[in-house]
Amino acid sequence: MSEPHKLRLGVLASGSGSNLQSIIDRCADGSIDAEIVLVLSNVPGAGALDRAKKAGIATALIDHRTFTERADFDRAIVATLQASGVELVVLAGFMRLITAPFIDAFPERIINIHPALLPAFPGLHVQKKAIEAGARFAGCTVHFVDGGVDTGPIIIQAVVPILDDDDEASLSARILVQEHRIYPRAIQLIAAGRLRIEGRRVRIAAAAVVDGVMVNPPLH
Ligand code: GAR
Numbered sequence: 581m582s583e584p585h586k587l588r589l590g591v592l593a594s595g596s597g598s599n600l601q602s603i604i605d606r607c608a609d610g611s612i613d614a615e616i617v618l619v620l621s622n623v624p625g626a627g628a629l630d631r632a633k634k635a636g637i638a639t640a641l642i643d644h645r646t647f648t649e650r651a652d653f654d655r656a657i658v659a660t661l662q663a664s665g666v667e668l669v670v671l672a673g674f675m676r677l678i679t680a681p682f683i684d685a686f687p688e689r690i691i692n693i694h695p696a697l698l699p700a701f702p703g704l705h706v707q708k709k710a711i712e713a714g715a716r717f718a719g720c721t722v723h724f725v726d727g728g729v730d731t732g733p734i735i736i737q738a739v740v741p742i743l744d745d746d747d748e749a750s751l752s753a754r755i756l757v758q759e760h761r762i763y764p765r766a767i768q769l770i771a772a773g774r775l776r777i778e779g780r781r782v783r784i785a786a787a788a789v790v791d792g793v794m795v796n797p798p799l800h
Pocket residue numbers: 593594595596597598599600672673674675693694695703756759
């Protein structure tokens with residue numbers, strides 16, 4: 581009997597690649613019906629490239645500094661992803677804004693993880709901004725990518741408290757633990773065909789209902 585189709589993922593990463601690692605691990609243990617066919621980075625020596633090679637996954641390096649036009653950089657990425665037969669583009673700490681030629685090549689097929697509870701705190705250094713704003717909760721968001729900065733339809737979010745003695749590093753670490761849980765889950769929801777975008781909202785077939793409410797500081 582032939583193997584069931586596995587969703588072909590292309591993961592784009594600029595940094596250490598801990599989110600990439602969580603996806604590699606969940607593909608390996610069968611929690612995600614997908615396979616990473618390519619890991620692409622814009623940063624020579626990025627940890628994500630090492631993690632991919634260690635897992636036997638094909639890699640590509642496209643250094644944005646070798647392009648004068650942002651759109652040409654994006655076209656080179658699209659050509660590389662298409663040559664690998666990528667079906668879903670997964671941005672995992674990919675620190676470049678992407679342009680229309682890229683988005684148009686993969687309609688509703690690019691997702692991103694962001695270390696804040698969107699639509700609050702789009703952009704950069706968002707853990708620090710959440711602390712400075714005095715927020716009691718922070719978290720992370722997986723969303724579809726549209727033309728804006730961290731603006732696309734939201735798939736899944738996790739919430740963590742902000743504690744009195746938190747600094748950017750401690751809060752980022754607490755959020756990252758949750759990133760590693762929700763990103764593989766979002767990919768599996770797509771692989772299983774359970775998501776439908778309706779305007780700004782993402783409908784999830786047969787989703788369980790959230791139970792419990794968090795209050796910080798607690799009421800007791
Ligand atoms: C993660 O916290 C991710 O949410 C963030 O970069 C980090 C990458 O870590 N992404 C962004 O800020 C995107 N704007 P990793 O390389 O260990 O996965």
